[in-house]
Amino acid sequence: MSWFRRHPSIAGWLLLAPGILYLLVFYAYPTVQMFLVSLWTGSAASGYTLTWNFGIYASALNQYQDQIFRSIEFGGLATLFTFVLSFPLAYFIAFRGGRYKNILLFLVIAPFFTSFLLRTISWEIIFADNGIVLGPAKELGLVPPTFRLLATPVAVIAGITYNFLPFMTLPLYVALEKIPPSLLEAAQDLYAGTWQRFRRVTLPMALPGVFAGTLLTFIPAVGDFVNAELLGSPQSQMIGNVIENRFEKVSDYPTGAALSFILMAAILAAVFIYARLVGTEQLSGGGA
Amino acid sequence: MVASAAPNHIQKPRGHLGRRLVRSVDRWILPLYAFVAVLYLAIPVLVMIAFSFNDPTGRSNLTWKAFSINAWLDPLGKPGLAQAVTTSISIAVLSTIIATILGLLIGLALVRHAFRGRGIVNLLIFLPMSTPEIVLGVSLLTLFIASTQWSFVPKGTFFPLSFTTILIAHVMFNISYVVVTIRARLQGFPRHLEEAAADLGANEWTTFWRVTFPLILPGVIAAALLAFSLSIDDYVITEFTSGQTQTFPIFIFGSQLRGIPVQVNVIGTIIFVSAVLFVVISTLLQRRQRLDPVEAEEE
Numbered sequence: 001m002s003w004f005r006r007h008p009s010i011a012g013w014l015l016l017a018p019g020i021l022y023l024l025v026f027y028a029y030p031t032v033q034m035f036l037v038s039l040w041t042g043s044a045a046s047g048y049t050l051t052w053n054f055g056i057y058a059s060a061l062n063q064y065q066d067q068i069f070r071s072i073e074f075g076g077l078a079t080l081f082t083f084v085l086s087f088p089l090a091y092f093i094a095f096r097g098g099r100y101k102n103i104l105l106f107l108v109i110a111p112f113f114t115s116f117l118l119r120t121i122s123w124e125i126i127f128a129d130n131g132i133v134l135g136p137a138k139e140l141g142l143v144p145p146t147f148r149l150l151a152t153p154v155a156v157i158a159g160i161t162y163n164f165l166p167f168m169t170l171p172l173y174v175a176l177e178k179i180p181p182s183l184l185e186a187a188q189d190l191y192a193g194t195w196q197r198f199r200r201v202t203l204p205m206a207l208p209g210v211f212a213g214t215l216l217t218f219i220p221a222v223g224d225f226v227n228a229e230l231l232g233s234p235q236s237q238m239i240g241n242v243i244e245n246r247f248e249k250v251s252d253y254p255t256g257a258a259l260s261f262i263l264m265a266a267i268l269a270a271v272f273i274y275a276r277l278v279g280t281e282q283l284s285g286g287g288a
Numbered sequence: 289m290v291a292s293a294a295p296n297h298i299q300k301p302r303g304h305l306g307r308r309l310v311r312s313v314d315r316w317i318l319p320l321y322a323f324v325a326v327l328y329l330a331i332p333v334l335v336m337i338a339f340s341f342n343d344p345t346g347r348s349n350l351t352w353k354a355f356s357i358n359a360w361l362d363p364l365g366k367p368g369l370a371q372a373v374t375t376s377i378s379i380a381v382l383s384t385i386i387a388t389i390l391g392l393l394i395g396l397a398l399v400r401h402a403f404r405g406r407g408i409v410n411l412l413i414f415l416p417m418s419t420p421e422i423v424l425g426v427s428l429l430t431l432f433i434a435s436t437q438w439s440f441v442p443k444g445t446f447f448p449l450s451f452t453t454i455l456i457a458h459v460m461f462n463i464s465y466v467v468v469t470i471r472a473r474l475q476g477f478p479r480h481l482e483e484a485a486a487d488l489g490a491n492e493w494t495t496f497w498r499v500t501f502p503l504i505l506p507g508v509i510a511a512a513l514l515a516f517s518l519s520i521d522d523y524v525i526t527e528f529t530s531g532q533t534q535t536f537p538i539f540i541f542g543s544q545l546r547g548i549p550v551q552v553n554v555i556g557t558i559i560f561v562s563a564v565l566f567v568v569i570s571t572l573l574q575r576r577q578r579l580d581p582v583e584a585e586e587e
Contacts (some may be wrong), residue, residue, distance in 0.1 A: 009401070009402065009403040009404065011397075011401055012397045012400075012401030012402065012403035013397070013403055015393040015394065015396050015397035015401065016393065016394055016397045016398075016403075016409060018390050018393060019390035019391060019393055019394040019463055019467075020394065020409060020412060022390055022459065022460065022463065023412050023413075023416065023460065023463060023464075024412070026428065026431070026456055026457075026459075026460040027412070027415070027416050027424070027427075027460055028412065029431065030427035030428050030430060030431040031423075031427045033427065033430045033431045033434050034423075034426060034427040034430045036430075036434070037430040037433070037434060085325065088318060088321050088322070088325075089321070089322055089325045089326075091318070092318050092319065092321070092322040093322070096314075096318065096319070104322070104326070106567070107326045107329070107330070108326065108329060110330075110333075110564055110567075111329045111330055111332065111333045113517070113559070113560050113563035113564060114332070114333050114336060114556060114559070114560045115521050115523075115536075115537060115540070115556055115559070116521055116523060116537075117523055117537050117540045117541060118332075118336050118540065118552070118553070118556040119332045119333070119336075121336075121540070121544070121548060122331075122332035122333070122335040122336045122339075123332055124350060125335050125339060125349075125350050125351075126331070126332070126335060128350045128351060130351060131350060131351055132335070132351075132352060135351070162328075162329075162332070165329065193306075194307075194310045195310070215418070219418060219419075219420055220420060220421065222420070223420030223421065223422045223423065224422075225422065225524075226523065226524065226541075230544065240420075240422050243422055243426060244422070244527070247426065247429060247528060248527070248528075253430065253433060256426060257426065257430055260422065260423050260426040260427065263420060263422070263423055264419060264420070264423045264427075267418070267419070267420060267423075268415075268418075268419075271418050
């Protein structure tokens with residue numbers, strides 16, 4: 001044991017080794033393998049060989065550009081909506097929560113103790129054609145009998161917005177909560193009005209939370225296929241649906257792998273640009 | 289004098305109105321909004337619970353027909369459901385244990401040891417959390433598929449997909465979350481307590497188990513709980529690594545086309561209520577016994 005003390009670097013690496021090896025074998029290498037599989041040609045029946053077929057990237061981008069743009073659109077809109085919905089809520093909890101702060105935070109998180117799938121299925125029930133909302137609305141003549149929510153882009157975006165809301169609310173809350181009251185008092189002492197104080201102190205101080213929340217929401221939103229599958233229609237498919245379909249239904253591994261690689265590369269590029277802007281410590285919660 | 293007094297006179301009521309608006313937003317609109325937002329967050333859960341008491345006529349449990357407690361009396365009474373729930377729990381327990389051990393070791397190394405390559409290690413921890421789940425699932429699947437072409441991997445290790453491949457996937461995505469949770473707990477760790485133990489003649493092994501471990505235990509438990517809940521709820525990554533094996537989320541999604549049985553809502557409700565009760569009880573217990581030296585020291 002005293003040997004450990006004389007070689008702290010080696011002791012550190014010994015502690016790290018099992019977990020880091022695991023991540024290298026089952027996280028880092030598989031992304032390389034995914035890239036290699038995207039360059040395979042062949043079929044599930046006759047077997048695949050690595051042919052360095054880079055052309056698949058052009059054809060995949062070309063064939064599925066609708067779904068790619070739709071994913072960015074749905075993910076972006078859902079991220080915007082989570083921000084609009086979360087900000088007043090996070091603001092209220094941080095500044096007006098008082099002794100109910102923890103209870104309010106618990107009420108925000110508690111719904112997410114329910115399975116992601118079951119939450120989405122609940123929205124399916126709520127949006128159903130003659131369900132608990134549209135049924136009575138149609139009977140009262142508020143909407144035409146053919147009006148639909150389920151199987152529309154609105155339902156998909158609403159589902160994504162709901163499912164990823166805490167990923168926005170919590171970072172915003174953490175950022176707002178950190179603002180020292182003395183700073184707000186100082187603004188007041190310097191004759192800043194309520195609006196000016198909000199715009200020149202609160203909002204800039206909340207920016208790290210906005211950045212973190214945007215990333216945490218946009219990344220899962222853009223890659224999601226569950227909401228589009230359960231709440232959407234074949235016309236509102238996202239890139240995730242295509243990838244899932246390529247692997248699980250038709251065993252077209254190269255196209256599925258190529259699309260996943262494009263998704264990963266696009267998101268990593270976005271993360272690195274963000275990291276350059278705000279620093280990785282804000283993103284991973286310190287230490288990185 | 290007259291010229292400058294006039295605009296003042298006009299501006300005064302406007303400022304007053306603005307202040308009244310701000311005050312009413314502050315006093316009424318913001319709390320009302322928070323209430324509506326919390327209600328909005330709760331609606332799908334309430335719907336799930338309500339529909340666990342539904343008696344659907346057709347196969348799909350999407351419209352309300354009649355009140356019934358049949359599903360509650362027989363919560364596992366659908367073919368494959370009991371097996372799926374058992375599989376989910378087994379994978380959650382095993383992946384939690386493995387990921388917590390691996391993550392704890394990494395967390396200890398990161399906080400307490402100086403070594404080269406820290407930046408790369410941090411990056412390797414951070415990246416899995418910022419990779420979309422579908423990419424994690426797909427990349428593991430490509431590894432498992434490709435492994436059939438490698439002579440050094442015994443046939444059938446990873447492909448066909450199985451319980452083992454799901455477990456491998458769940459440990460992988462859990463490690464980063466464990467590290468982040470435990471690292472947050474280890475920062476600000478009272479190192480002088482360990483030094484005191486060493487001064488009193490305890491060797492490093494004794495110091496770890498008698499001083500360090502009890503102090504970081506709350507962080508380890510928090511990390512393990514997070515890992516368990518992430519594992520038991522995972523659908524996306526499991527979808528790509530499960531093959532014929534069914535977990536509870538895979539069962540739900542699979543039955544989605546044929547119509548989800550009411551039993552799914554019952555089990556969902558049971559999981560939700562136990563999670564809420566667990567958090568409430570542990571919070572109450574923590575409030576009663578503040579024996580935690582780390583927190584006591586902070587106060």
